[in-house]
Amino acid sequence: MTDKEKVIAFEKYMREKGLDEETIKYNLLVVKLLISRVLLYFQETLETIDSFTFEEFTDMVSVIDSDLGGREGIPKILDAMMELTEFLKQNKFIKGGKIAHYKRMFNNVDYYLEKYDRLTGKRDDTKDFIKEITSNSFSSFVIKNCEDVNNYGFKTMILLEKILNDIPLEDYEKNEETEIFIKFLIYNNLVHYEKDVLEITKKGRALSRLDIDERYAGILYLMLFKTNWSLIVGNDNFDISKIKGILTSIFYNKEDVVINVKELIKVEEKNSIIEIATPRFRLASIEAMAKGGLILDLCFVNMGLLELSAKDGQLIYKATKLGKEIYKNLYKDVLYEIKNKIEFISSIIRDKKYEKAESKIFEFLMIYGGNNVVWDYLGQIFMIYKKYEEAYTVLKYAYDTSSKRGKAVKTILYHLVLVARKLKLTDEIEAYEEKLTGFER
Secondary structure (H helix, E strand, C coil): CCHHHHHHHHHHHHHHHCCCHHHHHHHHHHHHHHHHHHHCCCCCCCCCCCHHHHHHHHCCHHHHHHHCCHHHHHHHHHHHHHHHHHHHHHCCCCCCHHHHHHHHHHCCHHHHHHHHHHHCCCCCCHHHHHHHHHHCHHHHHHHHCCCCCCHHHCHHHHHHHHHHCCCCCCHHHCCHHHHHHHHHHHHCCCEEEECCEEEECHHHHHHHCCCHHHHHHHHHHHHHHHCCHHHHHCCCCCCHHHHHHHHHHHHCCCCEEEEEHHHHHCCCHHHHHHHCCCHHHHHHHHHHCCCHHHHHHHHHHCCCCEEEEEECCEEEEEECHHHHHHHHHHHHHHHHHHHHHHHHHHHHHHCCCHHHHHHHHHHHHHHHCCCHHHHHHHHHHHHHCCCHHHHHHHHHHHHHCCCCCCHHHHHHHHHHHHHHHHCCCHHHHHHHHHHHHHHHC
């Protein structure tokens, strides 16, 4: 069901519930604005609203003032979202942890009232801002792990110190990366231009007075969680969570990845589907993103989380000691993302939107890597399209690299038998049927 169809069903739900006409009209307006102004932009749906997208929506003060009643409309907006949550829950569009996440997000009236006041300049939120960027669980973890780290020496932090203390930049520092970093600082209200002169804001001065570990953690938190980089780099499709997902899903349990450029070019076409899920391809895909390499350098390499080097025609990506700890910390969020993405893929397959499912599967593989459930979904789609060779390739790879335990492996084996029959692979049919029989004993 599309979001447009869900909105129609949502209106019917509210009428059957007996809500007054004014409330129905307002709630529909909130949901329609959320879809058109945010969800479509980030290619999300009413079933996949996350904190980031709702933050974007509640950042739109002009929309809230012109269409939704200004400050007094904030509680009504959240009531509308809670009503939507109940509708999505009853119709089984969302379940379990997603329901709890929605309720937590849309119950926090005081936070969004304070946020509105901050954005409209009705109160000085410097203390709250500093507390937020240094006392959250991620920043606290980072600070704890910085005890033996010289983060003064990281290039991005050197740049920060110069800008916040009005120290002239060297000629080699006057480049695109520095321009992007200044835009990042402006976005987070740490600096601003006054008659073409870069001035430090009250928030920027407060940040500069922090201990270096707190300063580092605060900047990293803003980079990874609070900044809409698509606005800064001028690319509507840019999303730092993709880079974060790639690096985290690789380096939370891996120290380095070596990429032989010649081997990367020589990948056989029949194995190209498998290749996109490999660490080397996923890392190379970051550089292929518009501004991807620049953001990789600014937020990861020059923040001391990743080291890049080249030797004998090979590119070496290596997690630093600090980086490895941070990727481990981030992995719990990535696991939550993986679960949600798989559930979403499953739902669009149930709706028989195979083309969209295939696109989402490839996107998943390019960010998070191989996953037995996802490989099986892709194999099924290829079978529907009668692409039996491709189906066999992905299902065989999934089985060969699996732990040989669990429901997913049994399903993969079942589909392998079906595909082997279609391809008339006599030996393989016998082998996989035997394995499947053994699995069912």
